[in-house]
Amino acid sequence: MGILVFCDHDNGQFGAATLNAVSAARQIGGDIHLLVAGDTSGTIATEAAAIAGVAKVLVADGAEYAHGLAENLAPLICDLASQYSHILAPATTTGKNIMPRVAALLDVMQISDIIKIDDANTFQRPIYAGNALSTVRSDETTKIITVRSTAFEAALAEGGSATVEKIGNNGDSGLSSYVKSELSSTDRPELTSAPIVISGGRGMQDGANFAMLEKVADKLGAAVGASRAAVDAGFVPNDYQVGQTGKVVAPDLYVAVGISGAIQHLAGMKDSKVIVAINKDDEAPIFQVADFGLVADLFDAVPELEKELG
């Protein structure tokens, strides 16, 4: 029995988180097949076939798969399920949307957001915003799993030579249809895979002040993130949010600016290698997780930081 990994992609290229899910599959052990479902998925299938460790790429082509609609994708995955011991997807918004639907159709209890693999049946996952870690064993015939990408190294995107096999469609459910997307465009690295992240919180006071963070980000090649408070206040769009229910990041360096450090924010960044906190309140909880804390007014410290970085 092999492992099926659901490939998260945007019809242009596959999402980086897919590579982390492939690594998790390799740790479990067994033949790894990748499912690429989309509209004219040919190029993605070719790229996917080059991922190290993948034996076979299954391609389902059709307009009904173009936008990751769970109502169309779940039956497709279920039809394949009997051939696999495990079905994995990255814990992206796409994976989180589709996999529980698959699990329920198969009458399987899903294991969400795994961060460690003990053996092929036993997995560790965070609960209570990462304030506790739960190790669970599943005896289901097919394990349905989503993978937290920051917990697994990315598989190499080249070096593999998987066979590509076309599979049939099972049509449009007619239950939901795609209208449009409003995607943030940026030249900066993607938040969840950037080596350096600089995030702003309520202390930024205004969306326009994020320009200060962007200048620092550009000097460091960093991504820009935000706390929930900053997103709720409308300073920046929702896709900036780092936290329990937003994005989980674990860069080499995380710089928290004007962020107090609520539990739900810490849940999204406390596995970063080095954490810097800049906050004028020296009692702020963020300092309890920071390797380097600077008690200062961010409106002085951030421009100075930009200057110091040369």
Next chain:
Amino acid sequence: MKVLVPVKRVIDYNVKVRVKADNSGVELANVKMAMNPFDEIAVEQALRLKEASGAEEVVVVSIGPAQNQETIRTALAMGADRGIHIEASHDIEPLAVAKLLKAVVERETPGLVLVGKQAIDDDCNQTGQMLAALLGWAQGTFVSALEVAGDKAKIVREVDGGLEHLEIQMPAIVSVDLRLNEPRYASLPNIMKAKKKPLDSLTVDELGVDINPRLTIVKVEEPAAREAGIKVADVKELVEKLKNEAKVI
């Protein structure tokens, strides 16, 4: 249209959880409990639909021990019309919750089920999608805007890259995200009124659902604590440390 809103009783989000000494779970005794924050948002949205004449009745359902009736009363005090309590003694996995909710949906025939996108205790993010699967309904997950028009609903979803607009067929399951609305506080008169609102009890047996857990909890542990860091005096020292000590820039 009737709107059904499942609500979960969880440890209050302000409480720092403690792992039990025997590593069997998290300490729940004498800990402040509250309605899952995402479920509050779902209740609020149902009430807004009702106020805009988009819903006739708002029914809340909660699964768990007797104390869950307090959580239902909270939703009734916010303005929901009626409660259903499904008595269950222990932790129930999302798959079993979805099966129980399916049984409730078949009895109540709502036109819309509004659920929180995830519970802040187990962080599973599964129940809504599973319920949609079991019913064969459309699912709108992580929703930050909802507009119901006849047998269709227009939704906006918060996705990794930004926002996504979908149109879904009703009846549907909609799982709500943080920015859909800001839940109201219950006023004192409404808290009093809520005590008189109908609250029915059902048992798992009556609904005919097997709720035995599928997963075995091997252990629950505290995560490794981060070592305390240092405070730097100024930006110069910070940059020097990052360059020469941490070597990350």
